[in-house]
Amino acid sequence: MGIPVFILAGLLVHFVFLASIFDIYFSSPLVHGMTPQQTPLPPPAKRLVLFVADGLRADSLFELNSNNTPQAPYLRAILENNGSWGISHTRVPTESRPGHVALIAGFYEDVSAVAKGWKENPVEFDSVFNESKYTWSWGSPDILPMFAKGATGDHVYTFCYTAESEDFGAQDATKLDTWVFDHVKSFFNSSRSNQTLFSALNEEKVVLFLHLLGIDTNGHAHRPYSKEYKENIRKVDEGVKEIVSMLESFYGNDGKTAYILTSDHGMTDWGSHGAGHPSETLTPLIAWGAGVNYPQKVTSQLFEDNFLKEWKLENLKRMDVNQADIAPLMASLIGVPFPLNSVGTLPLEYLNNSNHFKAESMFTNALQVLEQFKVTKHMVKKKNMSLKKIIAVPLSDSEQINFLKKARVYIQQQKYNEAVSLCKTLINLALEGLSYYHTYDRLFLGLSIALSFVGWTTYVILVIIKTHTNLIKATRNNNKHLLCCCPSICLSFFLLIQTSPWTYYVYCLLPVPIWYAVVRELRVIQDPAANLWSFPIGQSLGFLLICILGIELLVFSFFYRSTLTVGLLVFAGWPVITQLWIQAKRTTLIWTLLCVLLAVFPLMPVVGREPNIPLVVAAGLTTLLISCFSLASFSRSKNKYQSKEDLKVYFYQMFSIALSTYVVSSTHNSLKNKQGLPVFNQIISWTTLASSSALPLLSPTLLFQRLFSILLSLMATYLLLSTGYEALFPLVLSGLMLVWIQMEQEALQHYGLSLKPKLAVFNFAYATDITQFRQLHLDDIRRSFFFVSFCWTLVLNFGCVLLHFGCREFIQP
Numbered sequence: 001m002g003i004p005v006f007i008l009a010g011l012l013v014h015f016v017f018l019a020s021i022f023d024i025y026f027s028s029p030l031v032h033g034m035t036p037q038q039t040p041l042p043p044p045a046k047r048l049v050l051f052v053a054d055g056l057r058a059d060s061l062f063e064l065n066s067n068n069t070p071q072a073p074y075l076r077a078i079l080e081n082n083g084s085w086g087i088s089h090t091r092v093p094t095e096s097r098p099g100h101v102a103l104i105a106g107f108y109e110d111v112s113a114v115a116k117g118w119k120e121n122p123v124e125f126d127s128v129f130n131e132s133k134y135t136w137s138w139g140s141p142d143i144l145p146m147f148a149k150g151a152t153g154d155h156v157y158t159f160c161y162t163a164e165s166e167d168f169g170a171q172d173a174t175k176l177d178t179w180v181f182d183h184v185k186s187f188f189n190s191s192r193s194n195q196t197l198f199s200a201l202n203e204e205k206v207v208l209f210l211h212l213l214g215i216d217t218n219g220h221a222h223r224p225y226s227k228e229y230k231e232n233i234r235k236v237d238e239g240v241k242e243i244v245s246m247l248e249s250f251y252g253n254d255g256k257t258a259y260i261l262t263s264d265h266g267m268t269d270w271g272s273h274g275a276g277h278p279s280e281t282l283t284p285l286i287a288w289g290a291g292v293n294y295p296q297k298v299t300s301q302l303f304e305d306n307f308l309k310e311w312k313l314e315n316l317k318r319m320d321v322n323q324a325d326i327a328p329l330m331a332s333l334i335g336v337p338f339p340l341n342s343v344g345t346l347p348l349e350y351l352n353n354s355n356h357f358k359a360e361s362m363f364t365n366a367l368q369v370l371e372q373f374k375v376t377k378h379m380v381k382k383k384n385m386s387l388k389k390i391i392a393v394p395l396s397d398s399e400q401i402n403f404l405k406k407a408r409v410y411i412q413q414q415k416y417n418e419a420v421s422l423c424k425t426l427i428n429l430a431l432e433g434l435s436y437y438h439t440y441d442r443l444f445l446g447l448s449i450a451l452s453f454v455g456w457t458t459y460v461i462l463v464i465i466k467t468h469t470n471l472i473k474a475t476r477n478n479n480k481h482l483l484c485c486c487p488s489i490c491l492s493f494f495l496l497i498q499t500s501p502w503t504y505y506v507y508c509l510l511p512v513p514i515w516y517a518v519v520r521e522l523r524v525i526q527d528p529a530a531n532l533w534s535f536p537i538g539q540s541l542g543f544l545l546i547c548i549l550g551i552e553l554l555v556f557s558f559f560y561r562s563t564l565t566v567g568l569l570v571f572a573g574w575p576v577i578t579q580l581w582i583q584a585k586r587t588t589l590i591w592t593l594l595c596v597l598l599a600v601f602p603l604m605p606v607v608g609r610e611p612n613i614p615l616v617v618a619a620g621l622t623t624l625l626i627s628c629f630s631l632a633s634f635s636r637s638k639n640k641y642q643s644k645e646d647l648k649v650y651f652y653q654m655f656s657i658a659l660s661t662y663v664v665s666s667t668h669n670s671l672k673n674k675q676g677l678p679v680f681n682q683i684i685s686w687t688t689l690a691s692s693s694a695l696p697l698l699s700p701t702l703l704f705q706r707l708f709s710i711l712l713s714l715m716a717t718y719l720l721l722s723t724g725y726e727a728l729f730p731l732v733l734s735g736l737m738l739v740w741i742q743m744e745q746e747a748l749q750h751y752g753l754s755l756k757p758k759l760a761v762f763n764f765a766y767a768t769d770i771t772q773f774r775q776l777h778l779d780d781i782r783r784s785f786f787f788v789s790f791c792w793t794l795v796l797n798f799g800c801v802l803l804h805f806g807c808r809e810f811i812q813p
Contacts, residue, residue, distance in 0.1 A: 006463065013456050013514070016506060017449065023503055024445045029107070029438050030125055031379065034371040036337035039364045041357050043335025044291025045258035047206040049247065050330065052103065053236055054096060054140075055216025055273065056263035058087050058282040060224055060233060062311040071230060072237035075261065075286055079316065080295060083288025084350050086319035087307075088262050088326065094273045094280040096216070099264025099323065100143055104128050104209075106327030106342025126340035128330045129156050132207045134200050136187070138180045139211025140166065159183055166217060172674070173217035173228070174235045180210050181239040188250050202251075205334050210243070212236055216267070221671065223271040224279075258289040258333045262326060285321060291333045293352040319349045328368075332361045338368040343434070345427055348420065355416040359423075363407055366423040366430070370400060373430040376437045383498055394433045400426075441504075448508045455514035462521040468776045487512045550785050554792060561602040564793055568599035571786065575743065584746040591743055594736040601729055601797055612724035613668045619727035620661030623715050626731075627654050630708055646705075649698045653712035656688050660719040668723075685720050692717045703762040707738065729797050737790065747779065 053061075061072055062085075070076035079085040090099055091108050098109030105127040129135040129147045135156045137144045144158040161179050191197040200206075215232045222228040240261065247257055263283035267273050273280045296317035301308060308314045321329075324344035331338045332346055346365045348358045373395065403426045410419035491508050550567075557563040572595035575581040581588035631650060663681045670678055692713040699709035711734045718730050 010456075010460075013452070013510070016510060017453060019503075020445070020449045020507055024442055024449070024507075027438075029434070030341050031372060031375045032124075032340075033375050034340045034368070036131070036340060037364045037368040037371065038337040039332060039335060039357070039361045041360050043204075043333060044256075044351075044353055044357075045289065045333045045335075046204045046254075046256040047208065047251075047258070048330055048334045049208045049210070049243070049257060049259045049289075050104075051210050051236075051240055051243075051259070051261040052100065052139075052212065053215050053233075053261065053263050053284075054143075054211065054213045055219045055265065055267050056233070056236075056284060057224060057266040057279055058263075058284045059279075059307070059311070060229070061284040062307070062313065064312060068312075071233050074237050074241040078288050079286050079313075082294065083259075083286055084293045084295065084319055085284070085286045085313075085316065086321060088283045088285040088321055088323050090265050090281045090283055090323045092274075092276045092281075094265035094275065096140075096143060096264050097146065100147075100211075101125070101127075102323040103262065103264060103326050104147060104330075104339075106324045106339045106344040108324060108343070126342075128327055128336060128339055129207055129209070131205075131331065131336040131339065132156075132334070133203050133205040133336075135207040135209060137209035137211065138183050138187075139209070140176075140213045142166075143211050144209075159187070166213065173214045173221065174232045175214070176217060177212045177214035177232065177236055177239060180212060181243060184208070184210060184243055185246055188246060205336050207330075207334070208247075212239075219267045220271050224267050224269060256290050258291055258330075259287065260326065260330065261286045283323070285326070287329070287350050291352055293350055317349075319347060321347045321350075328361075328365055338365060340368070341372065342368060343372075343431055345424065356411070356414070359411050359416040359419040362420045362423040363411065366407070366426045367404070369427050369430045369434075370404075373433045373437075374400075376434055380437045380440050383500070394436055395429045399429075445504065445507050448511060451511040452507075452514055455511055455518055459514060459518045459521065462518065462524045464776070466521065466524045470775055547781070554789065557602075557792065557796065561606070561796060564602040564789075564796065565599040567789055568595050568602075568793070571595050571789070572599070578747075578750075580743070580746060580750055583750060584743065587739060587742050587746065591736070591739045594732060594739060597732050598729075598736055598793070601725070601732070602793075604725055610724075611668060613665055615724055616664050616719060616722045616727040617661055619722070619731065620657055620664075620715075620719055622728075623657050623712070623731060624654055627657075627708075627712065634705060634708075645698075646700050649695055649709065650712070652691075653695055653709065653716065656691065656716040657712060657719065659684050660688055660716045664719055664722065688716050688720060701763050701765040703764070704738070706764055707734075726797065733790070733794060740786070740790075744783065 061075065064070055090102065093109060102108050105125050107125070127147055129137070133155065135147075136159070137147070137157065138159045139161075141160040141163050144160055148156040148158050161176065165176060165179075188201070191201055215229065215236065218226070218228045218232045244259065251257060262285045265273050266278075266280045266283055268275075268277055268279050297315055298317045299315070301314065301318060303318065308318060322344065324342065325347050326344065327342050328338050328344045328346040329350055331342075332351065344365075346361055348362065351358055351361070403422060407419045407422045407426070410416070410422065488509055491512070492505065495504055495508060553563055553567050557567070572592045575584070575588040575591060627650070631647075663684050667677060667681050670676065670681075696706065696709040696713050699706055711730065714730050714734070719727055
């Protein structure tokens, strides 16, 4: 296989690997074709008001201030005197779109929506809004339209402020919530002079949705323990009080309005969300009004946490729910069909109704979940018609019928508690079946991809041994095409009878040609394998152990960043262990120092720290100082610049670094003073980002001059993303990389593999004759490991910069 064909094959194989991740693991769990299920008894409420305080943590709402006064007096009075309360447990990713879908549609995030940045669902879904007669909603343009888009008919109305209003650097983010409250009041006032609207508002099965983004915005900009965040909670509390008073007056205190206040997700102490920390997954839930239980006094409660004592709510019954359980609760309160794709279980403790109503509602909930299970099961069995007998069937058809008949008999006999218990069991079994059938093909496809990956890795290793070592002898190729044809025909027939999609053919057939290529090249390792016995067993085992430890070190660094520190400290001692320091003492000293400095960065905190802008400014000034010394050194060298254009490139890059340093300091001060993000800073930032990738291509092609230009471009962009110590990381890493080049040249000479070349005259513009490459040496394994380790250190630290910078929160609310 020629080099161009080999590269093309590699790109194609890795494209399939990447696509398979989204196709196998990010497939949508949603199915269609279910029959709507509705509780047959009259509901307790005619209308529902849903307040979602975006980014509100449970502890931020329930905990008392230092003077023992509530953070939200009105809502505290509600849960103590008029309603029920608890904690709503969210799931990862704790972002706004998945959170609202769980609240309103009753199912957890459709992972296939990651391709759209969690902005909207690529598959249409049902929701409480869609099942309502009318829904009016006010709030963010990022949230409201996705529920109106998927609704059938024209009965979901949205009123949004502009996207530009969601500026995290705005003077006062509470205005986002004030806008919602003001527009709701204005809307109801205008309805008094609009008979059509007035009549619609007085219909049954009406939903009013108020999305309050100010708390989330202030949390990102100022963090949850800031006075801005707490003041926003107080504003929301006052706004909810005014809206409730206005609605009760509008409807003549008819006692037919149910209220629910909750949040889509929480927030960490450092102002981010998206992961699974308790501060992100624990959100408040308060329900009151028509059909909702009053506070229940208790003497003791069993919870693993100490929140009840901290919040001084030990005597009020706490009723925790999963976030998806809120959708069936809302549907039950106003008597609309449960959302078709809901996987929530109705929290009966929140209902203030007869036992008969609770049993019928739970029976409806069980029917709704069972409908999804039956449709999903039918789809899988239809796709695997030839394998019906070997498919494990959780919750068979006869078991379903028995469950439903028995539950209906219990209800008719007024054994409501038994009926509720049986329905909950049926729901749990149906949910387990849903998960089983949704992931039915995942193991088979995953093994196929894993087999392809291992095969391709093996093939690449064999090709490297064949082309870059002298370990093999020329042998005749035996083409056994049947090894490839027979498995391909069998797999194709297997997929054909199952009517599998075309992507399944790609994933399942890919291992066949890859392993066929491996088998053809197995002769490559016959001679090396025979020669292994000539090596001392202790030396071979020691080398193998070191390789395994090195790989495990990299694997552990995925979970524990501090593992990289251990690896870098080992790197620092490499010249001493190999006696290389004897011939390069000064270079070894610099290498050791830079390795130790780089080892400090994985130990530094990633998030939860205060910005240190002076450190960023110091990094920018240090870069400029190094640039001046480097330019002076280049000018004194034998390879002087041929034109002034080369100098212009460096001066422009230095000017970009100076501007980046200024932008970081200026932006920090502007946001601190609540003046927003200056337009000039935005222009400079985007210009720097665009030019950084192109400028190194215009720099001189000599080795150190080109690498120096790359460093300047990297620093200009990196400074814009930095808020503290991470600004120094590129300087240390780049310095270490330059020293590494010198160290490897010393190592090549030390092992007698090649003469020490003059790096100063190495030119990227010269064509390289690959036929003149030296043969691989055992030490090249160590070089490869160093290279992968440094790349992973760069990726990991850059990822931490993005995490602290809060890119997720600036991309989406």
